[in-house]
Amino acid sequence: MHGKVVRQVSQVPSVLAFNQTSPDANRFGESIRILLRWKGSIYKTIWKDLLVYYALYYLLTILHKYVLDDDGKKAFVALAKYCLRNSNSINLMIMLSFFTTTALQRLFTMQTMVPGTAKVITFFIMSLKTNLPEGPIIVEQFARWTVLAWILTFRVVCKPLRALFPDMISLQVAGIIREKERCILERVETEHNTTPRALVVIDWMILLLKETAIHNRFTEKSNHLKVLDILMSFKKSCGNTIKFATKNIPYALIQAAIIVVYTYGLVTLMARNFEEAASSGFMEGIVNFFPVIPSMQFFIFLIWLNFGRVAVNPFGTDEDDIDVKLLLETHIQDSYRLGNLYTQELDHIFGAMVRQPQKQYNEASSLQTAAPI
Incomplete structure (x- = not known):
């Protein structure tokens, strides 16, 4: 029985996989090594979202610059100003904190009750x-x-x-x-x-x-x-x-967290300061049209959301799952x-073991007890 099942699950890694330890914090360059790690990294989690985000951003940029007429550009600029003013009004911290805290508590409870x-x-x-x-x-x-x-x-x-x-x-x-x-x-x-x-x-x-x-x-x-x-x-x-x-975890809570994060991402796609870009030089204009800070905030929230979603089901197919x-x-x-x-007996493993007779053992024990300290 056991041989068949062990062969059937032999495709999984060796038991030595349990011996993976956390990196040492006091080793020089360890933080850089962690940042460059791909397996189980945030880059592997969000790289597709990153491509879609920047593709949509520059598609909107091309739409504004080369496709829309004057009235369309005015409407686009008005919408961009509105998104820029309200991009910071979406409070994601409370929603994501509650979601990830609930997911981590549930993860800890499930790990401790594994039979x-x-x-x-x-x-x-x-x-x-x-x-x-x-x-x-x-x-x-x-x-x-x-x-x-x-x-x-x-x-x-x-x-x-x-x-x-x-x-x-x-x-x-x-x-x-x-x-x-x-x-x-x-x-x-x-x-x-x-x-x-x-x-x-x-x-x-x-x-x-x-x-x-x-x-x-x-x-x-x-x-x-x-x-x-x-x-x-x-x-x-x-x-x-x-x-x-x-x-x-109730799907309504997961859906609410997903909707809030992706809504914030859509808002940052449109949040552009055209007036500052027009009054600045060439390099400043490129910086203003390149969404470094807004996209960084969005992807921090997205990483936070994905971490909570991974913690919801620790028995799935993610690399960090059990x-x-x-x-x-x-x-x-x-x-x-x-x-x-x-x-089995102990002698089957070590062979015939020479054991001290009980009488000699008792005498040796009494002598050690009576010996002065």
């Missing part, structure tokens, strides 16, 4: 009695269901993972679910059951814990409740991820590695 699988699997394995004949089968079942619940959780909120596993058949082909399990999960959808499939799989895990306790497979009876408590925390994280990620495919690869590898711990 993990290692704790659930490890706790279950360490709670079982050793050398059970059916132990490896139970461990494999529990670990596989844990990964399956994780996948089904993020299929709801993550488009790249939904593209990787578009249906239950794809999960069966990858070896993540069995045919009978697939039929049950598909029946959940056909019966119009609103329970997320991930929570259905967690219900199977709860029943497996119950059966394990009934057959006295735990080392202690209390382990049943301890593992159940860990599993319920995992279930809560899965449910919160689905609930919070699918409950998006790489869910890479997370899946690590969870699958962890489940396989942790599952093998049930049949």
Whole structure:
């Protein structure tokens, strides 16, 4: 099972991608290196908007200079004066501050509630009695269901993972679910059951814990409740991820921020001081007709808007989004590695280790305790 899925997601970067660190602030020239970075940069985000903006600006300039007649030029100049007077009256700071703050708070909440699988699997394995004949089968079942619940959780909120596993058949082909399990999960959808499939799989895990306790497979009876408590925390994280990620920021707020920013951009396209340009020299006229400051303000607001929009959905396809495919690869590898711990011992890794006899160990401990400081 694990080999098939790992090969299927092997197209994603290595786990070493997690080791990307932030640049050092005290290194000379580090700020210049950051400014020249293209991947994940603001230039890559807005270069198309930049081309469209300047293309429209100079099209309007050509329209005014060579196409319009005298009456049309007068109307154009009047509109430009009106836009120039009111270009600073659009207060974008409050709107964008509220939007980006809301998006960042939501991003932080979603990142902190991302469920993990290692704790659930490890706790279950360490709670079982050793050398059970059916132990490896139970461990494999529990670990596989844990990964399956994780996948089904993020299929709801993550488009790249939904593209990787578009249906239950794809999960069966990858070896993540069995045919009978697939039929049950598909029946959940056909019966119009609103329970997320991930929570259905967690219900199977709860029943497996119950059966394990009934057959006295735990080392202690209390382990049943301890593992159940860990599993319920995992279930809560899965449910919160689905609930919070699918409950998006209201589109009205996103639309309002987009409308305000692009309206400001359209205003700056027309905001021109023809009187100052006419009374100044050649170079001054070029400067007045080149929208450096207005366009800079607009693109600062546009970058701010795009940053908020990226933060709205951290499980998307943007370069700064959480790489869910890479997370899946690590969870699958962890489940396989942790599952093998049930049949492993420390001697299997380090060989026969020379251990100090208990009597000598107790004598050495007592001597160290009695030794003067």
